Amino acid sequence: MRAVLIVNPTATSTTPAGRDLLAHALKSRLQLTVEHTNHRGHGTELAEKAVADGVDLVVVHGGDGTVSGVVNGLLGRPGAASGPTGPVPAVAVVPGGSANVLARSLGISRDPVAATNQLIQLLDDYHRHHTWRRIGLIDCGERWAVFNTGMGVDAEVVAAVEAERDKGGKVTAWRYIRAAIPAVWAYTRREPMLTLELPGREPVTGVSFAFVSNSSPWTFANDRPVWTNPGCTFETGLGVFAPTTMKTIPTLRIVRQMFAKRPKFEFDHLITADDVPCVRVTSTGGPVACQFDGDYLGVRETMTYRAVPDALAVVAPPRKNPF
Numbered sequence: 001m002r003a004v005l006i007v008n009p010t011a012t013s014t015t016p017a018g019r020d021l022l023a024h025a026l027k028s029r030l031q032l033t034v035e036h037t038n039h040r041g042h043g044t045e046l047a048e049k050a051v052a053d054g055v056d057l058v059v060v061h062g063g064d065g066t067v068s069g070v071v072n073g074l075l076g077r078p079g080a081a082s083g084p085t086g087p088v089p090a091v092a093v094v095p096g097g098s099a100n101v102l103a104r105s106l107g108i109s110r111d112p113v114a115a116t117n118q119l120i121q122l123l124d125d126y127h128r129h130h131t132w133r134r135i136g137l138i139d140c141g142e143r144w145a146v147f148n149t150g151m152g153v154d155a156e157v158v159a160a161v162e163a164e165r166d167k168g169g170k171v172t173a174w175r176y177i178r179a180a181i182p183a184v185w186a187y188t189r190r191e192p193m194l195t196l197e198l199p200g201r202e203p204v205t206g207v208s209f210a211f212v213s214n215s216s217p218w219t220f221a222n223d224r225p226v227w228t229n230p231g232c233t234f235e236t237g238l239g240v241f242a243p244t245t246m247k248t249i250p251t252l253r254i255v256r257q258m259f260a261k262r263p264k265f266e267f268d269h270l271i272t273a274d275d276v277p278c279v280r281v282t283s284t285g286g287p288v289a290c291q292f293d294g295d296y297l298g299v300r301e302t303m304t305y306r307a308v309p310d311a312l313a314v315v316a317p318p319r320k321n322p323f
Contacts, residue, residue, distance in 0.1 A: 001029075001030050001031065001056045001057060002030070002031045002033075002053075002054070002055050002056050002057070003026065003030040003031065003032050003033070003055060003056060003057040003058070003059060003089075004032075004033050004034075004035060004046065004050045004055050004057075004058050004059070004089075005022065005023055005026060005032055005033070005034045005035065005059045005061065006035050006036075006037065006043055006046050006047070006058060006059070006060050006061070006062070006066070006070060007019050007034065007035070007036050007037070007061045007062065007096075008036075008037045008043065008061070008062030008063065008066040008096060008097075009036050009037070010037075011061075011062040011063045011066060011096040011097050012063060012096070012097050012098040013095065013096055013097065013098070013112065014061060014062060014096035014097075014112075015112075018061075018096070018112045018113065018116075019061060021112075021113065021116060022059075022061055022094055022112070022116045025116050025117075025119075025120055026059060026119075026120075028120075029120060029123050029124075030057065030123070037062070037066065041069065042069075043060070043062070043066045043069035043070045043073065044069040044070065044072055044073035045073065046070070046073065047069070047070040047071070047072075047073025047074045048073045048074075048076075050073075050074070050089055051073075051074055051084050051086050051087075051088060051089065052086060054086055054087070055089050056089055056090070057089050057090050057091075057092060057315070058070060058074065058089045058090070058091050058092070059091075059092040059093075059094065059119070059315075060091065060092070060093050060094070061094045061096045061112070062096045062097060063095075063096060063097020063098060063099075063100065064097055064099060064100065064101050064102055064146075064147070064293050064294050065097070065293065065294060065295050066096070066097070067091075067093055067102050067103075067146065067293075068102075068144075068145070068146050068292065068293035068294075068295060069295075070091065071091060071137070071144055071146055071312060072143055072144050074088050074089060074091070074312075075088060075137075075144055075311070075312070077142065077143075078139040078140070078141060078142070078143070078144055078308075079139070079141075088312070088313070089313075090132045090313035090314060090315055091312060091313070091314050091315070092119055092122075092314070092315035092316075093106070093108060093115075093314075093315075094108075094112055094115045094116055094119060095108065095109075095110050095111075095112055095115055096112060099219055099220050099294070100220070101147050101148070101217075101219050101220060101293075101294070102146055102147050102215075102293075103115065104220060105147055105215045105216070105217070105234070106135075106234070106314060106316035106317075107316055107317040107318075107319075107320060108316060108317075118317075119315060122315050122316070122317065123315065126315070132313035132314060132315065133313070133314050133315075133316050133317075133318065133319075134310040134311075134312065134313050134314070135214075135215075135234035135235070135310075135311070135312055135314055135316075136214060136234055136235065136236075136237075136307055136308055136309040136310060136311055137214065137308050137311040137312055138212065138214050138238065138292075138305050138306070138307065138308070139305065139306040139307075139308050140292055140297075140303065140304075140305055141303065141304055142297075143292055143297065144292075144311075145212075145214065145292040145293050145305075146214065146293050146312075147213070147214050147215050147293060148211065148212065148213045148214060148215075148218055148219070148292075148293065148294075149212050149290070149291065149292040149293070149303075149305060150209065150210055150211040150212060150290070150291055151194065151209060151210050151281050151283070151288050151289070151290050151300070151303055152187070152194065152208065152209025152210060152288055152289065153180075153183050153184055153187045153208070153209045153246075154209065154211060154291055155288075155289035155290050155291035155296060155297070156183045156186075156289045157176060157180045157183045158289075158291040158294055158295065158296045159289055159291075159296045160182075160183065161176055162295075162296050176221075177221075184246070184251070187208060187209065187246045188246045188247065188248060188251065190208075190246070191285075192205075192206040192207055192208040192244060192245070192246070193206075193283055193284050193285035193286075193288075194206075194207035194208065194209065194210060194242070194281055194282065194283055194284075194288065195207065195281070195282045195283075195284060196210060196240070196242050196271060196279065196280075196281055197279065197280040197281075197282070198240065198273055198276055198279055199276060199277060199278060204242075204244070204271060205284075206244050207242045207243070207244055207271070207281075208242070208243050208244060208245065208246045209242065209243065210240065210241070210242040210279075210281045211228050211239075211240070211241040211242070212238055212239070212240055212241075212279060212281075212305045213228055213229045213232045213238065213239035213240075213241070214232065214234060214238065214239075214307075215232060215233055215234050216228070216229055216230050216231070216232045216233065216239070217230075218241075218258075219294075221259075224259060226258050226259060227257070227258055227259075227260070227263040228241035228258065228265075228272075229241055229272060229274055230263055231274040231275070232274050232275075233319060234319065235309075235319060236274065236275045236307075237274070237275040237276050237277050237307040238275075238276050238277070238278070238279060238305060238307045239272075239273070239274050239275075239276075240271065240272065240273040240274075240276060240279050241265075241270070241271075241272055242270070242271040242272075243267075243269055243270045243271070244269050244270070244271065245269045250267065250269050253267065254267060254270055276307070277306065277307050278304065278305060278306045278307065279304070279305050280302065280303070280304045280305075281302070281303050281304075281305075282301065282302045283300075283301050283302070286301070287299035287300055287301050288300065288301070290303060
């Protein structure tokens, strides 16, 4: 089996020793080429080349941004007439970032050494059964999102963290918290200006922000999962989480449930929906910040998100119920 290992050497928890261990282990099972990213968007370029070269498997050692870039390189722009230039390789992830949401949501260990051993076992399983797990993705129109996307406050937090990272700052859970506090505070003083459209329902106006999920949990704060749509999985439709107020007390009640071990989102001021095929979010007050997979997309007035089932083959254990 021909494979490419794409390593982001600047990712938060990527080390030369871990990279060498991973490469050595994979070479015992695969015909392996190792590539390192050296500029923004390089993972996407390397993934495009992997498709063109007819590679069977792409292993990503980096953070969620690197993984998302690789997936977009493999699949091409959603709805593009040309599409991928060849068969799309399966994707394996060995965590190398800070949150590592995709890997952990797929059941991959957050420890790179343990994840390497897990990957070897999964490759051996594939040689016996010749079947990869397949997961759905989110079609965002101009990009694919692998695990979550959103409009509003989360995107502003992502933009603030990216600005710090561009200055040389390390991405940590604490840095996200520091960025989130002023962003959330600013939103408490704004009038909700988003309109949410779900299939079979009347449009809902006065929405403060919208999270759209492809899996659960929504993210991680170090070891702790942060929930929005606990029933959302890679095998179902989209999860939607959209509050209609950002007043302090109601917001704190929502946040408390987001960090709960068994969250219950039973609030009149919160719209939640699971397993939806599509959702459209429109701003009535000008362009709003948008993010996908923890990367800042820019500002948009309208975004339409569609669930695309079985879009990607992944090297991962079978799905388990988190509860």
